[in-house]
Amino acid sequence: MSRGHEAGSRGGPPPAPDRLPVAVVDNHTHWDMARDGESPPDIPQAIAAARAVGVDRFVQVGCDVEGARFTARVVEQYPELVGAVALHPNEAPRLAAEGTLDDALAEIAAIAAHPRIRAVGETGLDYYRTDEVGRPAQQASFREHIELAKRLGKALQIHDRDAHDDVLAILAEQGAPDRTVLHCFSGDVAMARECVEQGYFLSFAGTVTFKNARDLRNALAVTPLEHLLVETDAPYLTPSPYRGASNASYLVPLTVRAMAGVLNVDVPTLAKALSDNSERVYGPW
Incomplete structure (x- = not known):
């Protein structure tokens, strides 16, 4: 979840892009959320729209207690979905101030x-x-979540905003889980190289298509295919040229094609790598 990154005017929903030749996974989406004045997506419709363009599996992310409960329900209803649950970093100070952080962590x-x-x-x-x-x-x-992922044998999805050094330091101190994902990667070339050296996966969102994201594209360019994932972070971070509209999983092909251009690989090769990597991280659907 990366509120506040987008700008631009909103119109109707963007048109569907061309179908990908190999189906991929949206490995980070929030189907319990909506942008101001809008409603959360209708899940069967969202799945159908994404499937039509070659996005056929999804990781629904619940990042507070209510979102985690929602996630547990929908992953049982829809076989196309698996889930991720945690307390978003911005939840932790609020819950700590209320004296409810430990209870919330226990429910997560x-x-x-x-x-x-x-x-x-x-x-x-x-x-x-x-x-x-x-x-x-x-x-x-963050430290509690790292230990939880290791204890349960689950992957770890990381939100990092303006905190690159401390994120990497805490992962090193605690010992990262075997499968660690930098969600909506926002670092530079040096950070990308360090993450790859540590065996982490870098997940790129629509931000990589933004005109002012040259440093991010440079980071993508040095990331090997076997370390890459793709995501929406929907309903946020809609790829260009629709920045400002609500994002949805059916727009993933725009990001995939932009990534392929940066990496100078063909779309089928990248899409297959993204699909294979997703199942390496999250297991079979």
């Missing part, structure tokens, strides 16, 4: 044990929206 841990919940996330650090006072609570929550 219970839900994360569900066999169709395949990842703990999105957890991590967000120094854009949290000041110095709230950062210790974020860091403590």
Whole structure:
């Protein structure tokens, strides 16, 4: 979840892009959320629209207690979905101030044990929206989620906003799970190389298509295919040329094709790598 990244005017829904030649996974979407003034998506319609363009599997991410409960319900209803659950970094300071962080973490841990919940996330650090006072609570929550992922044998999905150094330091200190994903990767070339060296997966969203994202495209360019994933972070981060509209999984092909151009590989090769990597991280659907 990356609120506040997008700009631009909103119109009707963007048209469907051309179908991908090999089906891929949207490995980070929020079907319990909607942008201001809109309604959450109708899940069967969203699945059908995405399938029509070659996006046939999804990781639904619940990043607060209510979102985690929602995720546990829908992954049982729809075989195309697996789930990820956690307390978003911006939740941790609020819950700590209320004295309910431990209870919330306990409920997340219970839900994360569900066999169709395949990842703990999105957890991590967000120094854009949290000041110095709230950062210790974020860091403590992040450490708890890392240990939960390792204890349950689940993947870890990380939210990192303006906190690159501390995210990498805490992962090194705690010991990252075998399957660690930097959701909506936002680092530079040096960070991409360090993540690859550590065996992490880098998930790219619509931000990689933005005109002002040259540094992000440079980071993508040095990332091997076997470390790549793709996502929407829907309903946010809609790829160009529809930035400002609500995002949805059916728009993933726009990001995939942009990634292929940066990497100088053909779309079928990239799409197959993205699909294979998703199942390496999350298991079979």
